[in-house]
Structure formats: C-alpha cells, structure tokens
Amino acid sequence: MTMEKEMEVAVIGAGTMGSGIAQVAAQAGHKVRLLDARPGAAAQGVARVRDTLNLLAGKGRLPAAEAAAAGERLEAVEALEALKGAHLVIEAIVEDLAVKRGLFHDLERVVTPTCILATNTSSLSITAMAGACAHPERVIGLHFFNPAPLLPLVEVVPGLVTAPSLAGRCSAWMAAWGKTPVICCDTPGFIVNRVARPFYGEALRIFEEGLADMATIDHAMRSVGGFRMGPFELMDLIGNDVNFAVTRSVFEAFFFDPRYRPSITQQRQVESGRLGRKTGCGYYDHGPNAVPPRPADDPSLLETIFHRIIVMLINEAAEALHLRIASRDDLELAMTKGVNYPKGLLRWADELGLAWCLARLEQLQAEYGEDRYRPSPLLRRMVREGRSFHGPDGR
Ligand code: NAI
Numbered sequence: 001m002t003m004e005k006e007m008e009v010a011v012i013g014a015g016t017m018g019s020g021i022a023q024v025a026a027q028a029g030h031k032v033r034l035l036d037a038r039p040g041a042a043a044q045g046v047a048r049v050r051d052t053l054n055l056l057a058g059k060g061r062l063p064a065a066e067a068a069a070a071g072e073r074l075e076a077v078e079a080l081e082a083l084k085g086a087h088l089v090i091e092a093i094v095e096d097l098a099v100k101r102g103l104f105h106d107l108e109r110v111v112t113p114t115c116i117l118a119t120n121t122s123s124l125s126i127t128a129m130a131g132a133c134a135h136p137e138r139v140i141g142l143h144f145f146n147p148a149p150l151l152p153l154v155e156v157v158p159g160l161v162t163a164p165s166l167a168g169r170c171s172a173w174m175a176a177w178g179k180t181p182v183i184c185c186d187t188p189g190f191i192v193n194r195v196a197r198p199f200y201g202e203a204l205r206i207f208e209e210g211l212a213d214m215a216t217i218d219h220a221m222r223s224v225g226g227f228r229m230g231p232f233e234l235m236d237l238i239g240n241d242v243n244f245a246v247t248r249s250v251f252e253a254f255f256f257d258p259r260y261r262p263s264i265t266q267q268r269q270v271e272s273g274r275l276g277r278k279t280g281c282g283y284y285d286h287g288p289n290a291v292p293p294r295p296a297d298d299p300s301l302l303e304t305i306f307h308r309i310i311v312m313l314i315n316e317a318a319e320a321l322h323l324r325i326a327s328r329d330d331l332e333l334a335m336t337k338g339v340n341y342p343k344g345l346l347r348w349a350d351e352l353g354l355a356w357c358l359a360r361l362e363q364l365q366a367e368y369g370e371d372r373y374r375p376s377p378l379l380r381r382m383v384r385e386g387r388s389f390h391g392p393d394g395r
Helices: 016-027 041-058 064-072 097-108 126-130 166-176 197-208 214-223 231-238 240-253 264-271 299-322 328-338 345-352 354-368 377-384
Strands: 009-012 032-035 074-077 088-091 116-119 139-144 153-158 180-183
Touching: 009 016, 016 032, 016 041, 016 064, 016 088, 016 139, 032 041, 041 064, 041 074, 064 074, 088 097, 097 116, 097 126, 116 166, 126 139, 139 166, 153 166, 153 328, 166 180, 180 328, 197 214, 197 231, 197 240, 197 264, 197 299, 214 231, 214 299, 231 240, 240 264, 299 328, 299 345, 299 354, 299 377, 328 345, 345 354, 354 377
Parallel strands: 009 032, 009 088, 032 074, 088 116, 116 139, 153 180
Antiparallel strands: 139 153
C-alpha cells in the first residue's frame, strides 16, 4: 500500500523535531495538523516552518509555488479532537514514557481504529508505549534525526506486538517522503544511538588515560578516519548534556553492560555547565577569541587512536548484526546516512581485515581485563570461517 497524498498526517509536539517532521510531511504533499500542549506553540511551529519554506524558495532551492502549497497544507490545532481524521499520527513530545503513554491512550479515544500511531522517541521502548493502547499492533517507532528536513535517515522500529506488515508500509511511506528508512528491533538506542557509542566512549577513555589530548584525538579521527568531525568536536556540537544523557540511558537500558559505561570526564563536563557550543564552551572554547589547540602530528599516535576507536565501533556493529537488531545493509545505511560516517562499519571491517580487527580487540581485552572490550561472537565466527561481511558469503 502506498501512502496516498490524501492521507492526513498529524504531528504532536511542535518543538525542534515535530516542526521539522511536519515540514517533511507537508512537502511530501500531505495535509498536516500540528498540535502542542503549550497554547500558541503549534501556531508558532507552523509559522516557523512557513518561514523556512519561504527562505528555501528565496534561495532557489524550492519552487515558490511548491513552498507556498506546502505551507498551505499545514494547520495548527489546539485540541486532540482536531486529529480525528488523521491516518498517521507522529508524536514528538517530551521524552517521558508516562507522558507518551498517556498521550497514546487519550489519542485512541479520538482517532479511527486504523490510524497508525508513531513515536519519534530516541530512547524509550516502543513496546512500552504500545502497552498503553487498546490496539498496540498499530504502534511503531519512526525515529527521525535532527534536523529532520535535512537528515535522510529514519529508523523504523516495530514493537513486540506491532502488526508484521506495518514496518514495510511505513518504510515505503518514508521513502516516498524522500527519506532513507532502515528497519530495526525495539532495543535500546535502536541502531545509531547504540552503534555510535564507542565513538564518544573510547575517545574519552583514550583521553582519560593520557594517551593523547582532545585535539589530537579529533585530528586522528578526521585525518586518518575521514570522519567529518572528531568525537570531542561532535560532543560539543550535540551538547554534552544531551550526549551524556543518551549514553546513560543506553547503559541503564542494557542493565549496566560495561560496554556502554558512561565517562566521569563527561559527567564532570556536564556538571560544570560547559556543555559545548550552546554555552560558548565545552571541551573546547567556542568564544569569539578562542584559539584552537594544536594537535600532535605523530603519525603512529594518530593511527593508534583511530584503530582503537574504529575496532570498537566495528565490534558494536558486528554485535548488532549478531543479535539481529538490523540487516547488514540497514546497519551500513544507518551509520552513513544518520551520522555521516565515511563508510559502513562492516565494510570498514572487511577492508581492515576481520582477523586484524579481532586481534586488536583481543589485545585490548587482555590488556584491560574488561568486558567492555569483549569481541562479538559473530566476529570470531566470521574469522574462523574465513568470511567477510560484504563478500559473496557475507551475512
Ligand atoms: P522539544 O522540547 O523541542 O519539543 C517538544 C514539544 O512537545 C514542546 O513544544 C512541548 O510543549 C510539547 N509537549 C510536551 N508535552 C506534550 C504533550 N503531552 N502533548 C503535546 N505536546 C507536548 O523536543 P524535541 O527535541 O523536538 O524532541 C521531541 C521528541 O523527539 C523526544 O521524544 C526526543 O527524544 C525525540 N528526538 C529528539 C531529537 C533531537 O535531536 N532533538 C532527535 C530525534 C528524536
């Protein structure tokens, strides 16, 4: 089933994500109703999206008629009852399970029995949200990335009792909206927020051990790895409060698996109020007169740093594949389209050599004696069987 343009979309929560998602849906041709609990917030959200559309038209990135038509399709509403005719509701309200469950429960009294209820949560269980519903089979996660109009990835996350056909239908709709959908299991962090954890965590460990300073670690990941930003630059951009909260929630949701343990260095950073760019200072000074620190340029040190972080990322991707969180291709798409990695981690593993990656992890595990470095059983098996992830016999 394709999502006809006549189908109506509702977005609840007119903040950063909700407004962006409303823009995407309106540009895809749907009538979109935007609702927020704070009086006037939905109207402000619609006005913001219209301004953005006009700006795009002004810059020649969108035909003026299209921008005007998309703007016309948006409507701010002030009551849940106004969402009665919606075929798809996407909630992007506060990240609080009790509040989201309450909203879904109330929504079911308003919408038709076939209306699909989607959540943009980044960290909560889809299954837990569906548990508040009389019809849990219509509940699904549609996790957009910020800014939603620009970043192509959408993680499509069916819960335990979601109707089997719904993930495929939602993926087709997201593709029709110009997005890149990937399907993943309802597990903590979904794909991106789980697999990316070592990018930050291992960088922080390397710093804590005094192996290199932050500027050098960032330089290593940019110059050797080809990443657009280094871990500390990226944490400053995301906000250390937000990044720390995600790490903490993934760690707790995995019942304190040491693989995801948060860093005290980052906790202190958050406690200091130096959150990153938004506060003018984080790991780096972002003030107008800031002088960027000079990284060390020792090629063997840069290689060491890059290799340690990349094998940890590869291990995480291999483990996600091992546990069937997502398919090989969706894992690769998620990391390249969601967080702009220069290539898929499993392809990277093939290029570095799986035996080499495994040996590095075993070396780290032997050196530290920590479960944090335990190699994925899938990596071990692939090495034993002489296979590669993208080879003809790949997974
Ligand atoms: P935000 O704080 O910018 O916006 C949330 C909006 O929801 C506010 O306007 C608030 O008034 C409204 N709201 C709160 N409770 C409500 C309720 N019961 N009913 C109706 N409206 C209500 O938050 P943001 O950043 O847009 O996040 C929204 C959701 O998207 C959260 O679940 C978050 O985890 C998720 N998310 C956020 C991303 C980000 O980078 N900001 C990325 C991907 C997902």
